[in-house]
Amino acid sequence: MIPFLDLKAQYRQIKPEIDAAVARAIGSAQFVLGPEVAAFEERFADYCKVAHCHAVNSGTSALHLALLAAGIGPGDEVITVSMTFVATTAAVLYSGAKPVFVDVDPVTWTMNPASIEAAITPRTKAILPVHLHGLMADMDPIMSIARRHGLLVIEDAAQAHGAEYKGRRAGSIGDLGCFSFYPGKNLGAFGEGGAVVTDRPDLARRVSLLRDWGQEAKYKHVIAGYNYRMDGIQGAVLNVKMDYIEAWTEARRSIAAEYDRLLSTLSPARPLPPWYSRHVYHVYALRLSRRDEALRALHGAGIGAAIHYPVPVHLQKAYAELGYGLGDLPVTERLANEFLSLPIYPELLPEQVAEIVSKLKTVSPLGFARPIDGERDEILARPNNRRAS
Structure with missing residues (x-):
C-alpha cells in the first residue's frame, strides 16, 4: 500500500521536537495567540520575504480577512478562478462581494492573464489569483493589469508555501498573500491554521484587528471584528516545522523530477512550469483522457492516487446562484475531467515512486490527454522553454 499522503511518517521524523514544543505550549498556558504564535509569525514573514504576518485559525479565514482588510464588500466584484478549492469562492461571498470567474492557462493551469481585462467592470475591486498545486500564477501581467485599473491583488497561496516567481516568494507580490496550514499542506499544523502576509502596514494593522474582535487593546474595540485567532499549540507545531520546510520542499521537487524522468517516454x-518558477509540488498532477478508469486501477493496486478537483467551483450546486454553466470556462472544465494526482510527500521512497510509475504505465493505454486548444502553440511560443530546475 502506498498512501496518497503519510502524515504519520512526518510525525515520526520530528516526534521529539514536536512533543517538546506542544508540552511547552501547554505548560505556558498561552493557548490563544501568545509567544509561540508571535515567534512563528516572525519566522514565516521572513520566509515569505515580507514585513508582516498575522496567523489566523484557517486558510479560509485568511482569505476572508484579506478581502475585508482590502475594503472589499457588498456590491464589489472580485476576479478569480474556478479551478480551486471552494474556500476561495466562499471567502469572496463571506465579504459580501461577487466572485467573477476567468479561465486558466492551458500550460500552467493557473489564472490566464489574457482573460482578466474582459472581466473587469466598474464594480471590480480586486483580482484573486490561485497558485495551484504549488505553482504560482503568472504574476507580472496580473499585477500590471491590476495597477492599470486601480485594483488590489490578493494571492491565494494556500498550496504554495515557498513557491517562487522570478525570485519572489508566494504571498510577497500582491497586496496581500493568504496561506493555509491545514495538516496536509506543505507546511501543515496539527489542526486548522492560516496566515495573511503583506508589506503594507495599513493592511497588516487591519488584519491584526479583524482577527481579534477588532480590539487594539483588551476590551477596546475600534472596528467590528472576528474570532479568527491561531491557537498557541498550532504556533508551536509550525515553529518546529519551519526548521524543515526547505528540506521537505526540495524533497518534493526531487520526487517530482523523478516522476518526470520515469514518465518522460510516455509524454504525459x-x-x-516556466523556467523562472519554483514549483513546490503540493500536488503532482497529470492529465488522463480516461482518468476515472486509471484511478480505479491505481486504487486496485493499493496506490492512493486522488483528484484535485473533479468538479470546478462554477459547476458546484452550492454556487449555482452565481449563474455559470457548462461551457463557460472550457479549459477549467477539461482539466477537471482529466486531472489525476499521484502521491507526493517528502517521505515517499524512490522505490515507491518507481512502483507508482510502473503501475501507471500498465494503464497508460487508457491514454494521456491530448493538448488543450492553444496549449502546444503557447509552449512553443514561450522563450527559454524548459522545465524549472
Missing part, C-alpha cells in the same frame, strides 16, 4: 500531459 502535465503543467509546464
Whole structure:
C-alpha cells in the first residue's frame, strides 16, 4: 500500500521536537495567540520575504480577512478562478462581494492573464489569483493589469508555501498573500491554521484587528471584528516545522523530477512550469483522457492516487446562484475531467515512486490527454522553454 499522503511518517521524523514544543505550549498556558504564535509569525514573514504576518485559525479565514482588510464588500466584484478549492469562492461571498470567474492557462493551469481585462467592470475591486498545486500564477501581467485599473491583488497561496516567481516568494507580490496550514499542506499544523502576509502596514494593522474582535487593546474595540485567532499549540507545531520546510520542499521537487524522468517516454500531459518558477509540488498532477478508469486501477493496486478537483467551483450546486454553466470556462472544465494526482510527500521512497510509475504505465493505454486548444502553440511560443530546475 502506498498512501496518497503519510502524515504519520512526518510525525515520526520530528516526534521529539514536536512533543517538546506542544508540552511547552501547554505548560505556558498561552493557548490563544501568545509567544509561540508571535515567534512563528516572525519566522514565516521572513520566509515569505515580507514585513508582516498575522496567523489566523484557517486558510479560509485568511482569505476572508484579506478581502475585508482590502475594503472589499457588498456590491464589489472580485476576479478569480474556478479551478480551486471552494474556500476561495466562499471567502469572496463571506465579504459580501461577487466572485467573477476567468479561465486558466492551458500550460500552467493557473489564472490566464489574457482573460482578466474582459472581466473587469466598474464594480471590480480586486483580482484573486490561485497558485495551484504549488505553482504560482503568472504574476507580472496580473499585477500590471491590476495597477492599470486601480485594483488590489490578493494571492491565494494556500498550496504554495515557498513557491517562487522570478525570485519572489508566494504571498510577497500582491497586496496581500493568504496561506493555509491545514495538516496536509506543505507546511501543515496539527489542526486548522492560516496566515495573511503583506508589506503594507495599513493592511497588516487591519488584519491584526479583524482577527481579534477588532480590539487594539483588551476590551477596546475600534472596528467590528472576528474570532479568527491561531491557537498557541498550532504556533508551536509550525515553529518546529519551519526548521524543515526547505528540506521537505526540495524533497518534493526531487520526487517530482523523478516522476518526470520515469514518465518522460510516455509524454504525459502535465503543467509546464516556466523556467523562472519554483514549483513546490503540493500536488503532482497529470492529465488522463480516461482518468476515472486509471484511478480505479491505481486504487486496485493499493496506490492512493486522488483528484484535485473533479468538479470546478462554477459547476458546484452550492454556487449555482452565481449563474455559470457548462461551457463557460472550457479549459477549467477539461482539466477537471482529466486531472489525476499521484502521491507526493517528502517521505515517499524512490522505490515507491518507481512502483507508482510502473503501475501507471500498465494503464497508460487508457491514454494521456491530448493538448488543450492553444496549449502546444503557447509552449512553443514561450522563450527559454524548459522545465524549472
